[in-house]
Amino acid sequence: MKKRLFVTLISVLLALALGFTVFASQEVVFDTMVLDMAEVLSAQETQQLEADAWDITQQYGCAVYIVTTNDLEGYEPWQYSEIMQQQLEMGYGSDQSCIILLLAINSRDYNIMARGYGNTAFTDYGKEVMSERFLDEFGNDDWYGGFTEYLNCSREFLQMARDGQPFDIDTDSDPLFTLLICAAIGFIIAFIVCGIFWLQMKTAKRQTGAAQYINDRGMVLTAKQDRYISTTRTERYIPPQNKNGGRKGGTTVNSRGNSHRSGKF
Amino acid sequence: MATGITTYQCPSCTGPLQFVGESGKLECEYCGSNFEVAYIEELYAEKERIAAEAQRKIDELKEKQSDEQQNCWSDEEAAGMKVYNCPSCGAELICDETTAASSCPYCGNPTIVPGQFSGGLKPDLVIPFKLDKQAAVDALKKYYKGKKFLPKAFADNNHIQEIQGVYVPFWLYDCKIDSTASYAARNMRVYRRGNYEITETDHFHIQRKGYIAFEKIPVDASTKMPDEHMDAVEPFDYSELKPFSTAYLPGFLADKYDVDKKQSMPRIEERAKNTAEDELRKTVFGYQSVTNVAGSFITENCDAKYALLPVWMLSTKWNGQNFLFAMNGQTGKLIGDLPVDKGKFFAWLFGIALPITAALFGFLML
Structure with a gap:
């Protein structure tokens, strides 16, 4: 099977060699940023996405790739991405920093793979949020729309990483929303404190009980009965614990230095 | 005349x-x-x-x-x-x-x-004043202290020396409540088997019957006295009750009742029934959840004595509103509603809320 994929890759390389290279850079060995083997994009769309992806790659030093294929040739999406990246030497610089979005059109699988600096900029949580942004478009076969979302998201996350705060669980918050939450907590505490002060100003209250005037005997019981009626039983299914539950952010990198997020669209 | x-x-x-x-x-x-x-x-x-x-x-x-x-x-x-x-x-x-x-x-x-x-x-009974006017004035001054929202001018201008000792007419009721109630009670066990949480609930029907007697529940018998104030200065120490004599009255104001026993009964019944309900409920224990299903609380053997009880009172006006303070002339318990300075209220509200908001926001964003 690996042989078939290798044949595919050779075909890709030959096709690209016969054509022309739009961009050239010493840092980027494989400079075809949009590899549309499933041919879901028009030439114009490909050209536009290619230009945007190259722009991001050059601006942030992390290659941003789009790959489509009809068939994964028996590989898992993440395996297919890794083999491709290795064989085509995809990436930017010596550490081959990159992010690759792979779509398998027939099986409707997707995989986001990051490497090198890409692992810093695209955390596990970042990849999850990124996939949520484009899944709707791909679900509706809006390929160009989905890839545009992917590129926009990549640019945004790379910029955040450059600013020193890669997009992650702890940075995924709107400052205005955070401020509103903080203000709400502040005012709730202030209202409780002021409420206590306010109650000190109002001490005239009607009595509703007379417990202190009960005579020495208290409540004298003349009849007492506790009767068992029945037992009822209910069951509630508890789904297995989500592996992501209680996560603390960051990027999970495998032994080959890559991180992935896969799923269906 | x-x-x-x-x-x-x-x-x-x-x-x-x-x-x-x-x-x-x-x-x-x-x-x-x-x-x-x-x-x-x-x-x-x-x-x-x-x-x-x-x-x-x-x-x-x-x-x-x-x-x-x-x-x-x-x-x-x-x-x-x-x-x-x-x-x-x-x-x-x-x-x-x-x-x-x-x-x-x-x-x-x-x-x-x-x-x-x-x-x-x-009156049948009287509790003589035990605390003098100076004690009442001191208590009122102390009461003003530490009140964060109190307008400063209020404490200065409210003629604290005009506080008056008043023998307030009260009915002291003895009564008995026959109580019957039934409850639905539950005990639950929750345990896990595989991926299922299992809840087993035992249901019980509870019945209780009994009676409870009250002695000398006070209810003020004067329409001039606000019920909230007179209720709030309770309790009085009944061990100092004495047979009535006008000799205890010189130096104080005293009113006679203008709310008779019959008119006072609903308030007494309400208080006694609420307490009877609570006391009967307390006899049901050993269950995780108890719900009242039905109950009957009947007042019996009601009798009331007419008594004068000692209360120091100050009525003062502030911004067109009346404010009344009352102090138990025997125990010194002082109550009364105070005016609220809205400016102080909002100053405190924002003074607390803004630093907390800033500290939280700073902590989360840094």
Whole structure:
């Protein structure tokens, strides 16, 4: 099977060699940023996405790739991405920093793979949020729309990483929303404190009980009965614990230095 | 229209006698003599009888003359008002008909209207004042302290020295509540088997029947006194209850009741039933959840005694609103609603909220 994929890759390389290279850079060995083997994009769309992806790659030093294929040739999406990246030497610089979005059109699988600096900029949580942004478009076969979302998201996350705060669980918050939450907590505490002060100003209250005037005997019981009626039983299914539950952010990198997020669209 | 009233005069110098809570005696401000209540009671028993008789005769005479009088109080105006002569300085004192003890605003002489306590109106019991005016003034000053929202000018301008000791009429009820109730109770066990959480609930039907007796539940018997204030100064120490004597009244105001036993009953029943319900519920235990299903609480054997209980009171106006403070004249418990300075309220609100907001926001964003 690996042989078939290798044949595919050779075909890709030959096709690209016969054509022309739009961009050239010493840092980027494989400079075809949009590899549309499933041919879901028009030439114009490909050209536009290619230009945007190259722009991001050059601006942030992390290659941003789009790959489509009809068939994964028996590989898992993440395996297919890794083999491709290795064989085509995809990436930017010596550490081959990159992010690759792979779509398998027939099986409707997707995989986001990051490497090198890409692992810093695209955390596990970042990849999850990124996939949520484009899944709707791909679900509706809006390929160009989905890839545009992917590129926009990549640019945004790379910029955040450059600013020193890669997009992650702890940075995924709107400052205005955070401020509103903080203000709400502040005012709730202030209202409780002021409420206590306010109650000190109002001490005239009607009595509703007379417990202190009960005579020495208290409540004298003349009849007492506790009767068992029945037992009822209910069951509630508890789904297995989500592996992501209680996560603390960051990027999970495998032994080959890559991180992935896969799923269906 | 003027009628007679009684003052207790010192047998030594004829100066006015005042009841002093601390010593429990009647004391003369002029010569410093002091006398046991029982001694003065005996001395004045006959005088009071004569004064009451004289009062009755004068009232009869007044009724006869009322038709003949012109340019006087109209019937509407005079309704509920009575006029008395101060035996010390001769001034005419106009009081409403429920006032039984007062003091002359001209000479300060403490006065008693014995007729107001005669017959069915006479109290059975009294708790004498134990705390004096200075204690009440000090307590009120202390009460103002530490109140964050209190307008500064309020404490300065509210004539704290005008605080008055009042014997407030109360009904002290004894009653019994026959109680029956049923409850639905549950005990639950929760455990896990595989991927299922299993809840087993045992259901029980509970029945309880019993009775509970109350002694001397107080309810104020004066429409002039707000119920909230009189309820809030409870409790009184009933071990100091004494048979009523007018000898305890000099130096204080005193009212007679204008809410009778029957009118007071609903309030007593409400309080007693609420407590009976709580006490019966307390006999149901050993269950994780108990819900009241049905209940019947019937009041029986109700009897009330008429008592005068000591309360220091200050009524003051602030920005057109009345504020009333009451202090238990026996235990010193002080209550009353205070005005709120809205400026101070918002200053505190924002003063607390903004630093907390800033600290939280800074912590989360850094």
